[in-house]
Amino acid sequence: MSLFPLSALSELDVLADKLPVFDHAAADLAKSRQDQLTKPPGSLGRLEDLAIFMAGWQRRERPHIRKAQALVFAGNHGVCAQGVNPFPQSVTAQMVANYEHGGAAINQLCRANGAELSAVALDLDTPTADFTQAPAMTEAETLDALNRGAAAVDPEADVLILGEMGIGNSTIAAALAAALFGGEVGDWVGRGTGSDDAGVMRKISAISRGLERHKGLSAKHILAALGGREQAAICGAVLAARMYRIPVLLDGFICTASAAPLHGVDPALLAHCLVGHVSVEPGHRKLLAALDKQPILNFDMRLGEGTGAALSLGILRSALECHNGMATFAEAGVDGAEEPAVSAQ
Template sequence: MMKFTALSAIADLAKTLPQADQAASDAAFARQNRLTKPLGSLGRLEELALFMASWRGLAQPTITKAQAIVFAGNHGICAQGVNPYPQEVTAQMVGNFQAGGAAINQLCRANGADLSVVALELDRPTADFTAGPAMTEAETLAAMQTGADAVDVAADVLILGEMGIGNSTVAAAMTSALFGGAVADWVGPGTGADSDGIKRKIAAIEKGLARHDGLSAMGVLAALGGREQAAICGAVLAARAARIPVILDGFICTAAASALYAADPALLDHCLVGHCSAEPGHRKLLASLNKRAVLNFDMRLGEGSGAALALGILRAALECHNGMATFGEAGVSESEASGA
């Protein structure tokens, strides 16, 4: 099992964790070129099949078990009035997830994922990052370990989501610190902040950035992040160690994982982004990460909802890749199929 002992050691993991299997990817590509279709005609579905092949190490990968995890945490930054809903809602929504009543429950059922919810000390919010670091190094490492330990190494793909009142402010703070630019460009309404609420978010983030300047990528996670953000990072790394591809959800989930990217871009090579959130900072973040989302459905719910929806597309890509006949099997002339 993966164990985290120091934040300073995270970047070095890129040198020791598994890499994409090029031989499996090449074999999958060769199969794609023999299937009964014009070359490249399934577009991104073909790319997704090759992605899965490279990380599962199989020319014809399958998804027998899909795991979805929603991590939940509470945040001290709520003391700055950045949240339109009280922090009690975090625990209430965790209960809703556990009872099967949330959107993520329905999307996991529809797309064949086993959902679990991990609540991280909801009765003990992180510290207000305008006054000091949100978490100590020990707290950050403990949350990362919780995330890593939640990963089922028997899974073929991992879906990650989050829940936490105030965490859209945390996401905007982290991305501002990691990638720069105007704070206002990273800030959005989250769960429904009005114009005054957005101004409070911007002011809180600017104060936090001034206090926590010049930090390493993982230092940003500790100073400005939350327990669910750290748990997402731990789960991403544990999945990489087990060669499990990851589907990240929207802005908040991607922002959490972006601390790993800032530490070493290779740490997110095994990650897809399920959808492009309507939260305004997400498109900017995707450009910073050089990643293209699988879907763009104007969603901004969180919970892993966009990632669970993207799982259906990933399953469809593998059904085509594995189930279609080759030209030889179908007795079809390649020149006729290509329209030559």
């Protein structure tokens, strides 16, 4: 039965008990297969872990990726009134058009790694409220974006890549992370799309004022008070993917911070999520530590729009090719299933 559309943010509090969980029996079968393949046990490192992760969420010993879906959610932000963005908000819609015409980096990486890309523009002509002055979104606005994100997920997908676009949303990401996990605001703030030192200070000032105005909120209300439509849509997509048992590849700092309010509601809500890469935005490593997530790649990227997640899809596909395509010792007629004769190099 579908859990969407949600009609109140309070419903998030009980979702963890209603959504599917990791299938340890399927994962154990996948682990057993890994131990019989023609290699020393554990010699493929994280490729083995990724295959077992996929097995547990797809509930099959031999998981597959026949259909990979990529979604880029786009929104605009009222906090841009505080001078936190070096580019005008018109760029958000222009970049959505670029995605639709196939001209962005995410288009090339999705094509190279076999993912079907869709860009979802979320009321770009109506930015959220300036969170230094008021909550960024009402509960109704938050739910609308969350439900639209959920509705965009293809139930037939085998893996979901998530990304975002929105001028000003590196400020949103830092605000969410600081509100959820604390610490010095400056430790969460980076240069985003190219802020100079004065721009970074404006971001820190705006976030500090927003945190003071909206202190003491629960994680779900932090999403509404400090987040944006694309952040809420990412949360909705993450939850819908979980409902369909679809593993998720999150992108960099902004995308990971977008999903972080779900961790604040219940850490189990992100159990089916992998992080495609670690961004060079300074807050991302700190955020990954708080979420207890290990990125797949470290390529010094900070573009956003799902690019790091799309690139990591190639690694995930490689993990499954080895898991499903390699012969066992018995199948290959190789001695050593009991006593491996091949040394790890």
